[in-house]
Amino acid sequence: MQVTYQHIDLWLPERYNIPMHIKKLPNQLIDQIAAGEVVERPASVVKELVENALDAGATDIQIEIQQGGQKSIRITDNGHGIRQQEMEVALQRHATSKIHSLDDLESLLSLGFRGEALPSIASVSRFDMISRHQDADMGWQVTCNGGEISPLKPAAHPVGTTITVHDLFFNTPARRRFLKTERTEFLRIDDLIKRISLSRFEVSFRLSHNGKIIRNSIGNEDKNTQIQRVNQLCGQDFVSNSIEINQQRGGLHMHGWVAKPNWNRAQADRQFFYINGRMIKDKLVGHAIRQAYQDVLFHGRFPAFVLYLDIDPKLVDVNVHPTKHEVRFRDSRLVHDFIFGSIHQSLAETRATHTETVQQATRTELPDYSAMQSGIRFNQSGGSAGHAFNTHTPTQLKEDTATYYQALSQAADQISIPEQSIQDIDDAEFPPLGYAKAQIHGVFILAENQYGLIIVDMHAAHERITYEHMKRKFADQALKNQKLLVPINVNVSNREVAVVEEQHNWFEKLGFEVAVSGDESIVIRKIPALLANADVESLIKDVLSEIVALGSSSAIENQINEIMATMACHGSVRANRILSIMEMNALLRDMENTLRSDQCNHGRPTWVQLDMKQLDKLFLRGQ
The missing domain is CATH 3.30.565.10 (Histidine kinase-like ATPase, C-terminal domain)
Known part of the structure; x- marks a missing residue:
C-alpha cells in the first residue's frame, strides 16, 4: 500500500498538525x-x-x-x-x-x-x-x-x-x-555489582x-584477595584455566587474566574490561581481543577475560555517551595493537607443560629433556634441532604428508625411552605429554605421564604444528605476490583514499600494490599469490572501512591465515595412518615445543589429561 501524507496524519496526534511555538522546558x-x-x-x-x-x-x-x-x-x-x-x-x-x-x-x-x-x-x-x-x-x-x-x-x-x-x-x-x-x-x-567489585579490589x-545477603566481598589489595574475588565472581574454573597478563609498553599498562582458549563460553558473560578503573564495552577493545583469539577459539564460542588497561587519561575521552560505557582513544591504532599483542603473546604459550597437564603441579619451568633423550635438541621456534620437518616448505607439507612421517621417523631414531617402569622415573625427567603406549583406530594416541593418561588427537595436533610452521615461514620472508593481468579499480570514499596513502608501506609488506587513481578511487595492480582466488575487491573494501572505524585492520592477515590453515589441514596426518611408538613420541615432543599446540587451527583441543583420580572414578575404585 502506498503511504501518503494523509495516512501519516491519521497516525499522529492532532497537536502535531498545529503550528508549534519554541519555548523553554520546565x-x-x-x-x-x-x-x-x-x-x-x-x-x-x-x-x-x-x-x-x-x-x-x-x-x-x-x-x-x-x-x-x-x-x-x-x-x-x-x-x-x-x-x-x-x-x-x-x-x-x-x-x-x-x-x-x-x-x-x-x-x-x-x-x-x-x-x-x-x-x-x-x-x-x-x-x-x-x-x-x-x-x-x-x-x-x-x-x-x-x-x-x-x-x-x-x-x-x-x-x-x-x-x-x-x-x-x-x-x-x-x-x-x-x-x-x-x-x-x-x-x-x-x-x-559483580563488574564494579572486580574493578576495586580494595x-x-x-x-x-529482600533482606537476604547475596554477595559479601571483603576488600583488600593483596594478591590472594584479588584471586579470591575473581574466583568468587567468575568461578574456580575460570581461575584454574586462565593466564595472568602483565604487559607494559610506553604509557600503556594492561594486566589481569584471560581464559585459555579451551575454556570458552557459549555467550559473552565472562568478559570484564576496565580502563583506568572504569568498566567499558568498546568496539575497538572487543575487536582487538577477538583478533587475539582468532585462530585458537572454536567457531561460535566466546573468550573469557578480566582485564585492566591503565592509560594517560588525556589519551582517552570518556565523555562520548550518557552511560559512559563507550570511550574514544586519541591513538586508536596504538591501543588496538597493544591489546591485541599482549593477549596474542600470552595465548601463544598455550602448549603442554607440567602445569598444563596437572594444575596441582608446582613446577613453573619445563624439565630438562637432555637428561633422558640422547642426541635430540630443542629450540624455541618449535620442533627439534636437526628435525627434518623443520626444513620443509609449506608447499611440501601441503602436497606430500609422507614427508612428515619421514621426519617423525628420523626424530624417533634419536629418542631414547627409559627401560625402567613409569613409577621409577623421577618427575623432573618426565616430559609433559609422557610416552606413547598405543594408537586407537589410527586416530588417537594414548600416552602415559606421571599423572595418568594423555589422549592426543593425532590429526588436530599435527594440523597445529604444520600451521605454526607455515606462519613462521611467512613471517620470516616477504609474501610473494603476482601482477594482475587486468588491474582492479575500486570506488572508495575520500577518507579511504587517505588511508591508502597513509598505509602504502603496510599494503606493500602484505604483498599488495595499491595506488590512488582519483579523488574517490584506487587501483590494485598486485596481490599476494595466496589470495589469487579471493574476492580481492571486497577484501580491500573491508580492510579500508575497518581502518577508518578502528584505526587498524587484520582482515588481510586473517584471510591469509585461513588459507594457510586450510593448507595445513589438508597437509596433516589423516585417520588410519599407523605410526610406530617412536614416531608417536616424536609427535608428542613436537607438540610440547609448538606454540598454541593446545588447540588445532579451528579451536578444537588437541589433547586431554585424565589423572589417576579421574580414572579411578570411572571404574568406581576406592568407593
Whole structure:
C-alpha cells in the first residue's frame, strides 16, 4: 500500500498538525528527560550511586534492594560525605565536585562527572539522602518527591552517605511498564555489582535482596584477595584455566587474566574490561581481543577475560555517551595493537607443560629433556634441532604428508625411552605429554605421564604444528605476490583514499600494490599469490572501512591465515595412518615445543589429561 501524507496524519496526534511555538522546558521535565538517558532501570540507579560512593573514597559499600529495585534501593557508604551547604546543590542539574574546567574534563579519573545522576534519579522517584561530611559533627537529610525538594534537616549518621530511592518511576508509569520481572531486574543489579567489585579490589561490597545477603566481598589489595574475588565472581574454573597478563609498553599498562582458549563460553558473560578503573564495552577493545583469539577459539564460542588497561587519561575521552560505557582513544591504532599483542603473546604459550597437564603441579619451568633423550635438541621456534620437518616448505607439507612421517621417523631414531617402569622415573625427567603406549583406530594416541593418561588427537595436533610452521615461514620472508593481468579499480570514499596513502608501506609488506587513481578511487595492480582466488575487491573494501572505524585492520592477515590453515589441514596426518611408538613420541615432543599446540587451527583441543583420580572414578575404585 502506498503511504501518503494523509495516512501519516491519521497516525499522529492532532497537536502535531498545529503550528508549534519554541519555548523553554520546565526544569522538572528537563530532569525527567535526562533521567530517560541516565536511568533506564533499577540497575542504572545502582550504577550511578555506587560510582558516586567510589568517587567519594568509600572503602565499604552496602547495597540493599527490595523487589528487584522497584520498591526501594538503598546505598550506604563510608566515603568522605557531603557538606551541609552542598546537600541541596547536589540535587541540581550539572552540579558536581569532579570537574571545574576543561582541563579537568580532559584528564578525568573519576567515574562520574556530569552532575546529572542525582537530579535525574530524584525526578522519577521518592528520594532520600542523609550524609555527614568527615569534618562535621552531625549529618543532614534532604528528601525529594518526584523533583520537589523538601527543606534540609539534621539527622544522625556516621561519616559517609546513605541514599534511598523508593518507588522508581512512580510518576512516569510508561517507563515502569517497560521493567521486567523482579528476578530479572535484580539479576541485572547483581551482574552490575559483580563488574564494579572486580574493578576495586580494595573496596568491600555487600549486596542484599529482600533482606537476604547475596554477595559479601571483603576488600583488600593483596594478591590472594584479588584471586579470591575473581574466583568468587567468575568461578574456580575460570581461575584454574586462565593466564595472568602483565604487559607494559610506553604509557600503556594492561594486566589481569584471560581464559585459555579451551575454556570458552557459549555467550559473552565472562568478559570484564576496565580502563583506568572504569568498566567499558568498546568496539575497538572487543575487536582487538577477538583478533587475539582468532585462530585458537572454536567457531561460535566466546573468550573469557578480566582485564585492566591503565592509560594517560588525556589519551582517552570518556565523555562520548550518557552511560559512559563507550570511550574514544586519541591513538586508536596504538591501543588496538597493544591489546591485541599482549593477549596474542600470552595465548601463544598455550602448549603442554607440567602445569598444563596437572594444575596441582608446582613446577613453573619445563624439565630438562637432555637428561633422558640422547642426541635430540630443542629450540624455541618449535620442533627439534636437526628435525627434518623443520626444513620443509609449506608447499611440501601441503602436497606430500609422507614427508612428515619421514621426519617423525628420523626424530624417533634419536629418542631414547627409559627401560625402567613409569613409577621409577623421577618427575623432573618426565616430559609433559609422557610416552606413547598405543594408537586407537589410527586416530588417537594414548600416552602415559606421571599423572595418568594423555589422549592426543593425532590429526588436530599435527594440523597445529604444520600451521605454526607455515606462519613462521611467512613471517620470516616477504609474501610473494603476482601482477594482475587486468588491474582492479575500486570506488572508495575520500577518507579511504587517505588511508591508502597513509598505509602504502603496510599494503606493500602484505604483498599488495595499491595506488590512488582519483579523488574517490584506487587501483590494485598486485596481490599476494595466496589470495589469487579471493574476492580481492571486497577484501580491500573491508580492510579500508575497518581502518577508518578502528584505526587498524587484520582482515588481510586473517584471510591469509585461513588459507594457510586450510593448507595445513589438508597437509596433516589423516585417520588410519599407523605410526610406530617412536614416531608417536616424536609427535608428542613436537607438540610440547609448538606454540598454541593446545588447540588445532579451528579451536578444537588437541589433547586431554585424565589423572589417576579421574580414572579411578570411572571404574568406581576406592568407593
